[in-house]
Amino acid sequence: MKYDKITPETLTLVTSIVGKENVLTETELLQPYSHDEVTDPAYHHLPEVVVFPESTEQVAKLVKLANEKHFPIVPRGAGTGLACGAVPIYGGMVLSLEKMDKIIEINADSMYAIVEPGLRTDELQKAVTSYDLFYAGDPCSGDSCFIGGNIATNAGGNKAVKYGTTRHQVYEIEVVSPLGEILHLGARLNKMTTGYCLDQLVMGSEGTLGIITRATVKLLPKPKHLVDLLAVFPDIESAIGIVNKVIKAGITPTCVEFMDNITIKSVERYLHETLPDSENGNYVIIQVEGTNEDDLDEKMVTLDELCTENGASSVLVADSAKIWQARKAFAEAVRAESLIVCKEDIVVPVDREPVIIDNILVLAQKYDLITRIASHAGDGNIHLNILKNEALSHDQWEEKIAAFQRELYTEVYKLGGKLSGEHGIGYKRKALMAEFTDKAELEVMRAIKKAMDPNLILNPGKIIDVLE
Numbered sequence: 001m002k003y004d005k006i007t008p009e010t011l012t013l014v015t016s017i018v019g020k021e022n023v024l025t026e027t028e029l030l031q032p033y034s035h036d037e038v039t040d041p042a043y044h045h046l047p048e049v050v051v052f053p054e055s056t057e058q059v060a061k062l063v064k065l066a067n068e069k070h071f072p073i074v075p076r077g078a079g080t081g082l083a084c085g086a087v088p089i090y091g092g093m094v095l096s097l098e099k100m101d102k103i104i105e106i107n108a109d110s111m112y113a114i115v116e117p118g119l120r121t122d123e124l125q126k127a128v129t130s131y132d133l134f135y136a137g138d139p140c141s142g143d144s145c146f147i148g149g150n151i152a153t154n155a156g157g158n159k160a161v162k163y164g165t166t167r168h169q170v171y172e173i174e175v176v177s178p179l180g181e182i183l184h185l186g187a188r189l190n191k192m193t194t195g196y197c198l199d200q201l202v203m204g205s206e207g208t209l210g211i212i213t214r215a216t217v218k219l220l221p222k223p224k225h226l227v228d229l230l231a232v233f234p235d236i237e238s239a240i241g242i243v244n245k246v247i248k249a250g251i252t253p254t255c256v257e258f259m260d261n262i263t264i265k266s267v268e269r270y271l272h273e274t275l276p277d278s279e280n281g282n283y284v285i286i287q288v289e290g291t292n293e294d295d296l297d298e299k300m301v302t303l304d305e306l307c308t309e310n311g312a313s314s315v316l317v318a319d320s321a322k323i324w325q326a327r328k329a330f331a332e333a334v335r336a337e338s339l340i341v342c343k344e345d346i347v348v349p350v351d352r353e354p355v356i357i358d359n360i361l362v363l364a365q366k367y368d369l370i371t372r373i374a375s376h377a378g379d380g381n382i383h384l385n386i387l388k389n390e391a392l393s394h395d396q397w398e399e400k401i402a403a404f405q406r407e408l409y410t411e412v413y414k415l416g417g418k419l420s421g422e423h424g425i426g427y428k429r430k431a432l433m434a435e436f437t438d439k440a441e442l443e444v445m446r447a448i449k450k451a452m453d454p455n456l457i458l459n460p461g462k463i464i465d466v467l468e
Ligand SMILES: Cc1cc2nc3c(=O)[nH]c(=O)nc-3n(C[C@H](O)[C@H](O)[C@H](O)COP(=O)(O)OP(=O)(O)OC[C@H]3O[C@@H](n4cnc5c(N)ncnc54)[C@H](O)[C@@H]3O)c2cc1C
Pocket: 036, 037, 074, 075, 076, 077, 078, 079, 080, 081, 082, 084, 085, 086, 097, 117, 138, 139, 140, 141, 144, 145, 146, 147, 148, 149, 150, 151, 152, 153, 154, 155, 156, 157, 158, 206, 207, 208, 210, 211, 212, 213, 328, 331, 332, 422, 423, 426, 459
């Protein structure tokens, strides 16, 4: 794709829309906006300008200007993404939503909140607890990512087993279309068959079909009785195998998370802490809610029995703060070990998870890979991190990973799985997306992109290449 450069004249127009205090052009200030959480510099790219609009109207004017002057716009939340979705690969403008960060309304009676996209996810979670409510979106990056970014990526996280992913938490979104029109998509309704479901199309589209400028999200009554159990399994297969058994037993857990032993050790080193029973194997963290104390006790007994039957060496009531701190430190702990990490976000049907785990272990041995595995096991979503072996050159590493990915995703797709459960395709997985997606399906995606964004100005080069 060829775009026009942002000229001094265009910059003057940009400044007239957002004010000069909301425009960055100095290289060292642009630097943090050249990447997301993907640390490999091969994926970094500087924008020409970063802007911080403060209203939907300003966003709409900027998008109209981009169409007129033909420069690309890349929407950006907190930049915690793991797919290079917010990286401006063609330069142009990064449009940061960080100044649109307000909670506009919390309606405790009707259980919803209206928020701006730059609101940090945990700010919303904290704000609603005083109303005895909770927001069910809960990515591990909740203390840094934004609601807008969560909606744009359809973030998953820890509570998706019971409550679904971010798209299930949203009633309505206000969106600036790629042509600069302000749209209100979805509604605060429990049912709706009123034309195409455009809100759901924009959610998860990684900033390629619209810029989310406001959202009405669902709130739920805060559970009064819940517990985190930690089951420790000597081998990975039996740990992963427990997931389907728990679900089949009729218990709907809130979370089922997995960490393999080598990852637990990595987190211990990173946190300078010893974690419970960490000598004895692999962790499965199961959070479960009860309608009352008795119901919760009954579920705990059943879970204890199921885990023990499946080979767990111990089942403990976990220190919730400590165990979740450990689970959420996974990404940082891996980063402390290596800056060059290939992060896979495999998702398979839950009942196929033991099969794909076996495949991963066999392939890891075949390719002699240094792996760390944590997973949202209750969703069949496996975060396989592969650390670059320092002895390999950049080219050798790339070659090895490409061959490994081809074998891995061939198996994943045979099992009915997909490339990404929650991190998205962005720029990083685009080649795999082209390789593993049905050609007719890719054509439909291209047609949608072209129809909504005829000038291809909104986050171009992400998910799919429109022009081949
Ligand atoms: C330590 C760590 C833990 C993580 N844990 C999880 C997890 O448990 N579950 C999970 O799903 N992800 C997880 N992630 C990935 C990441 O946090 C999520 O993808 C998150 O939703 C990104 O939000 P963000 O605000 O940082 O968006 P960004 O990284 O800024 O952007 C992500 C994508 O969304 C687009 N975008 C951002 N804001 C908007 C907007 N307002 N309108 C339109 N498009 C927009 C961008 O263009 C980009 O394509 C984790 C990341 C880290 C570093």
